Amino acid sequence: MAEVASPGAAARSPFRRLRPGTLGASVVLLVMLVLVAYPLVLLVEASFLVEGAGGAKAYGFELWRTAWDAPGLVPSIVNTFYRVVVTEVIAFPAAILIAWAVARTDLPGKKLIDAFFWIAFFLPALPVLMGWILLFDPQYGLANQAWAYLFGVEKGPFDIYTFSGIIFAHIAARSVAAKYIFLSPAFRNLDGAMEEASRIAGASPLRTLLRIVIPVLMPAFLITLCISLIHSLESFEIELVLGPPTNFYVFSTKIYQFIQEDPPMFGVATVLGLAILASMLPLIFWQQYLSHQRSYVTVTSHFSLNILRLRGWRWPTFATIAAFGTLITVVPVVFLVMGTFMSLYGHFGLAEAWTLDHWETVLADPPMLRATGNTLIMGGAAALFGVFWYSLVAYISVRTRFAARGVLDFLSWLPASLPGIILGLALLWVFLNVELFQPLYGTIVVLVVACILNSISTGVQLVKSNMVQLGRDLEEASFITGGSWAYTFRRIVLPLLGPVLIAVGLLTFVSAARNVSTIAMLVASDNRPLAMLQVDHIVDGTFEAGAVVGVLIVLLTLGIAVIARMIGRRFGFSGLR
C-alpha cells in the first residue's frame, strides 16, 4: 500500500534514499494495522456473528437485538455517563481555578502545589483507593470511628461504597490533577501583552477577562475538557472495587463481569463495548478536530506574565489548595502504608494492633514473587520495545515523506481514545481467535503488547514533539559534512533525543505497572502482574496483603516517575502525561 506514493515531487524525494526507506515504513504501518485496526475490525465482526446451521458462520443482527436484555446492561450505560458528568462538573471548574491561581497569581508555595498535583497524577488508582477505604469504610473506616468517638454516636456518616464515594474517589485520584497538568501550560504561556493591550485600549479587567483571556484560552479549555471526558469514560478500577456492594456498574465493570461469567458472555460484552465506542465517536472526532485547530497560545521570546496580586487572599487560597493537595496525595498514602502494619485492617482496639506479619508473608509468598517478576518483565519489555517502536513511528511521521503517514498518525493516536477495557477485549478476540496468535495467549507477550499500545499515543507524541524541536538542520548539517544516515542517527539524533527516550521508557514502565483496565481480561494465572494481584486481594477482602502489594506498586510507579521527571525537567518537558 505504501508503494503507491504520489508521482512527481514526493516520488523522487532524496529522503527515500536517505531514510529507512519506504519498505521499512510499510512494515511499520502493517504492524500497526494488525495491532490496532485489525482487533477493532474483529470486534465489530464478532458483534454481527451468529451461529448458522451446523456451526457455519453467518452474519446478522441477532446479538445487537438480544444483548439489550442482558441484566444490567442498559443501567450500566446510564451509570457511565451519569458518573462522568457529575465528576467533570465538579473537577473541571476546580482544576481551572487551581491552574489559574498557580500560573497567574502571586500565590505562595507554587512549587509545592505543583508537586502535589504531579504526584497525584502518577499515584496509581488502586493503592490510593485502599487508603480511602481504610478511612471511609462504613464499618471500620477511621474517619467513621473518629466521628463516632468525637460525637458520641454509634456510627459515622461516611460510606465510600456509594455513588458519592465513587465520585469522591475520582476527584481525589487523577480527575483534578490531570486537568491541572493539562491547563497549566496554557495559563503560563498566555502572553501578558494581550491583556495589557486590552487594558490600554480602555477595557476594564472584567471586560479583558471576558473578551480576551477566555477566548484566547478557549481552545485549551475545550481540548482539556474533551480529553478529560474520554479519560473519565475509560475508568475501571474505582468502580470495580466500590461499585458491586451497591450493585453500581459502569460499562467497563459490566464488560468485565460478562467476561467473568461461565461461560463468558463474549457477544454481549462486545456489543456493550461497541455501543459505548459508538457513543464516544463524536467526542473522539471532536478531539481530533480541536487538536488540529491552531492554538492561540504561543510562546514568544518577548514575554510578560500578568500576575494578579491576591493580597489578603494569598494565604487562605494557598491553605485551601495545599489542603486539597495533601488530601489527594499524602493522606491516602499514609493510610495505605499504615494498613500494611495492622493486624486487622482498621481495627485499632486489638491487643496486638500492629504487626510486620503481612510484609513477611507477602514478601515470601510465591504468587507474589511471581507477580513482581511479571510486573518487572512486562513493564521493562514494554518500555524497551515501546521506546523503539514509538521512535520509529515518530521518525516516519516527522522526518519522512512516507505516503501513508496520515494513517500511521491516526493509528498511533487512536489507542489513547479507546477505553482500556475495550482495547483489552479487542486484543482478547485476536489472541483467542486468530490461529497464528493463539499460542501467545496466557504468556507475558500478550500483556507487553497491550501495554505498548496503551502508552503508544503519549509515547509517539513526546518523541515527535522533541524531534520537531530538534530541527532538521542538525541532521542536515551532518549529512552535508559527509555523515551517512546511520552515522547521523547514532552521533546526532540519538544523543540529542536520548534523555527523552529514557523518560518515555520510564513513563511506559509506570503506566504498565499501574495498568489494570487494558490487561484485566488478558491476564491468566501465570502472567498475573502486581496490579491484578492487588485487585484479587481487594475482591477477596484480604486488604492487608493488598495494601502491601499497593505500597510496592506505588514505589514502582511514583519512584520511577520521579526519575522520569528529573530527566524531563532538564530537557524542558514538564507537562508529562
Added chain:
Amino acid sequence: MTAGDASPFLGLAHISKLFGSFRAVDDLSLGIVEGEVYALLGPSGCGKSTTLRQIAGLDSPDTGTITLRGNVLFSAADDVFVPPQKRNMGMVFQSYAIWPHLTVGETVAYPLRLRRVAGAEVERAVHGILAQVGLDGFADRPSTTLSGGQQQRVALARALVYKPDVLLLDEPFSNLDVKLREQMRVELKLLQRQVGVTVILVTHDQSEALSLADRVAVMNAGRIEQVGDPVELYENPVSPFVRDFIGLSTCFDVTVSAQRGDEAEVRFDGGDTSFVSGAFRGVTPVPGAKLVAAIRPESIEIVRGSGAVGANRLAGTVETLLFIGDRFECHVRAGGLRFLVYVPRSDRLREGDAVTLHVPKDALSLWPK
C-alpha cells in the same frame, strides 16, 4: 540566461521544482566557475534557498540536471541522485545548526572523524581551522555557550575543515547585528581568498551580495533575472525587477518627443519638463511612445542656486532634508515633479533653498511601461 561556458565547475541545467502548484524553481540554469563567490540574490520566496538545497542534495528538483566537475550529481531523466554526504560540500545554515551536545572541538572534528582521519591529524586540522576563523582556544567550550557570531564561526569551521569542493552559505549573516554582520563579511572575504574555495551564497540582502560576490544572480519567482558582476548589475540592470531590487531608483512616466540616434528626448507626464536620455533598456523610443524613465538618486547632480542652463537641467526648491548619518536624503520639487537626491553632509543645504538639478543623459534610463 546561459549555463555559463561549456562545462562549468558546477552546473545546473533546466532545474524545476514544484510545491503543489507553486513553481518554487522554474527551469533554472546556471554555471559556476571554480574559485568564485557566486551569490543568489532575491526576495524571500524567490526560490534561492530551494536552489541551494538542491545543490547540497537536501532537496531534489523535479526536472533537470546538476553536475560538479562534469560528474552528474542529480539527473531527473536518468534517475541519478547523489546523497548529500557523498557530494563533498560544506554548508553554513541560517540557524548555524550547531549540535548542542558537542563541544566546539568535537563539532569541528565531526566531519574528520567520520572520514576516519587519524587522531593526531584531526587535532592538527581542528586547531588550524579554529585559528583561521578566530576561535583559537575555544575547542573545549560547549558550542551552546557561544555568542551568535562565535557559533557562526564554528559552523564555518565545521564546513571548511574537510576541504569541501563547494561552500554553501544560506543567509549566513541574517541572525547577526549590523556591526557584527559587516565585520563577518570582511572576515569571510579574507578567509575565502586564503582557502580559495568556491562559494555559493544565498541572501536577500543586496549589500551582502554586492560586497562579497564575484558574480551575482538576481532571482525572482523561481527564475534568474540577471547574472553579472556587482558593478554591472548595479549600473546596467536588464529588467525593472533588477533595477528596483538593487539600489534605488526614482521612476517617472514619460512620453518620447524625439529620437536622434542613440539619444531620445522625453517629456515628463504631468509637467512641461523635457530631458534627454542615452540609456535604452529593452525599448525603442519612437516618438509618441509612453515609457518609464528611471534615475538613481546618487546620479543626480545638485547645485545651489536657480540658474538652470543647458540640457537636462532643472531649477527647483528643497522640500525636505532627511539627515541619515553619512549624507542627506533630499527631496527636490522641480518642474512639477519630485526628485530624490543624495546630498553630501558637507553641502549645507536648507529646506526651502533654491537649487538646480542636473541629470546626465546616461543616468536617465528608459524602460517599457
